[in-house]
Amino acid sequence: MIGVISLDRRGAERPGHVRPDAGEAELSYVFLPEAWGRGYAAEACTAVLGWFADAIPGEPVVLCTQTANVPSMRLAAKLGFIEVERFEEWGAEQWFGMWSPVAVSG
Ligand SMILES: CC(C)(COP(=O)(O)OP(=O)(O)OC[C@H]1O[C@@H](n2cnc3c(N)ncnc32)[C@H](O)[C@@H]1OP(=O)(O)O)[C@@H](O)C(=O)NCCC(=O)NCCS
DSSP states (O other): OOEEEEEEEEOTTOOOOOSTOOOOOEEEEEEOGGGSSSHHHHHHHHHHHHHHHHSSTOOOEEEETTTOOHHHHHHHHTTTTTEEEEEETTTTTEEEEEEOOOHHOO
16 A cells, blocks of 8 residues: 545535535545656546545535645646635645546536
C-alpha cells in the first residue's frame, strides 16, 4: 500500500458546506512520501471521482486542505476542484473546494 484515498460524509458541525443539509461527500488523500511526485495521487483520485460519479450521479464532492499545503492545493486544482471559500480552522487557513461531475463532463 502506498496511500489512502477516502470519501466520507462531511460533518454538519464543520465549517464549509455546499448543501443546506450538509453531509457532503468529502475527498481526502494521503500518500507515503516515497510515492510523491509520480502522479499516483492524481491518477488514483481521478479513478475514485469517476467511480463516485457513476455510483451517485450528479452529487458533488467537497475537499478541504490548508492553503499552505502546496502539493495538495495543486492536486485539488488538477482534479477539477474549484474554490468555494476559505476559513480558519485548526489554527491555519483552510481552502474549501467543490468538484461537480456536471462541470467536468459538461
Ligand atoms: C497531497 C499529496 C497526495 C500530493 O501528492 P503528489 O504526488 O504531489 O500528487 P500527484 O499525484 O498529483 O503528482 C504530481 C507530481 O507528479 C509529477 N509526475 C511525475 N511523473 C508523472 C506522471 N507520469 N504523470 C503525472 N504526474 C507525474 C508531476 O509533475 C507532479 O510534480 P510537481 O508537483 O512537482 O509538478 C501528497 O503530497 C501527500 O500525501 N501529502 C501528505 C498528505 C496531505 O497533505 N494530504 C492532504 C490533507 S488535506
